[in-house]
Amino acid sequence: MESGEVGHTLTDLGETAARRALTAAGKTAGEVDLVVMGTATPDMLMPATVNLIADRLGIDGVPTFQLQSGCSGAVQALEIAGRLMSTGRYRTALVLGGDVSARHYDLRVDVRTLSPAEVVNVVLFGDGAGAAVLGVEPTADSVAVRTVFTRLTGLGREPGQVIRWFGLADRGHEQAAGAEDYKMIEESVPAMSEEILKELLDEAGWTSSEVDYLLPPQLSGRMTRKIVDRLGVPGATEVSCVSEVGNNGNALVFFQLERALAAMGRGERAVGIAVESSKWIKAGFALEKV
Known part of the structure; x- marks a missing residue:
């Protein structure tokens, strides 16, 4: 931030996250037979960032998918991987999520000259990537995915957030690369x-009193507090990290998961919630340590 230069790409961050996830799972890249990634900010339109990461890892000859989505993209990637694995064709999936926001903003700008709406974007969003390894068979100390769902709910609703790509023909206009209606997001x-x-609770057959860990949406520290208070799951331990790592979009779910999985004991349960505000997608998952 001090230099005003972006020193990494989503491919760089995704590779690091993937290697850490594979090591933690005791798997090699050669054992991965499916790769799914969710991001709102790929490095390029083509080639897909998921394929650049796979190339660096030495993964080849397997299906790869990249989902274009905001903060629910990580959960969408988990759902797609789980559904494909349920066919019996795949045994080990590498699931990634991440975003790089810095390159969409002028990091050398004097924030004192910006409007409140512009300041929110510059100070709130950051860069990050996360990854997880899914398998079809329980292992020692494993966590089972009990349910995952994602659903578009934006029919007729204005976008809450926009990120634009510029080509040679329109690069000179004055539209901002990123913009959001924070008031709309705050309300919705x-x-x-x-x-x-x-x-989530209905699908899993759980009550709120049976939830041990709550992974809420990570918009900002203040908004996370507001959401947690509204959810009213007093017996659950909140797993939040946005105040420490910033809002890095599709990476945040994995940062939360890393903390939750390290803390969960046998039989304990966790629920995670994500909302994509660009065109309003609901997403969530329920986990149980077996």
Whole structure:
């Protein structure tokens, strides 16, 4: 940030996250037979960032998928990987999520000259990537995915967030690369989170009192507090990290998962909630340590 230069790409961050995830799972890249990634900010339109990461890892000859989505993209990637694995064709999936926001903003700008809406974007969003390894068979100390769902709910609703790509023909216009309606997000996300939690509990057959860990949406520290208070799961331990790592989009779910999985004991349960505010996608998952 001090230099005003971006020193990494999403491919760089994704490779690091993937290697850490494979090591933690005791797997090699050669054992991966499926790769799925969620991101709103790929390094390029082509080639897909997921394929650049796979290339660096030495993964080849397997299906790869890249999902274009905001903060729910990581959960969408988990759902797609799980559904494909349920066919019996795949045994080990590498699932990634991440975003790089810095290159969409002028890091050398004097924030004192910006409007409040512009300041939010510059100070709130950051860069990061995360990864997880899914398998079809329980292992010692493993966590089972009990349910995952994602659902578009944006019919007729204006986008809450926009990120634009510019080509040679339109590079000179004055539109901002990124913009968001933070007031709309502030009003919508807590209510959507409450709806997601109810649906997750219904699908899993759990009550709120049976939830041990809550992974709420990570918009900002203040918004996370507001959402957690509204969800009303007092017996659950909140797993949040946005105040430490910033809002790095699709990476945040993995940062939360890393903390939750390290803390969960046998039989304990966790629910995670994500909301994509560009065109309003609900997403969530429920986990249980077996």
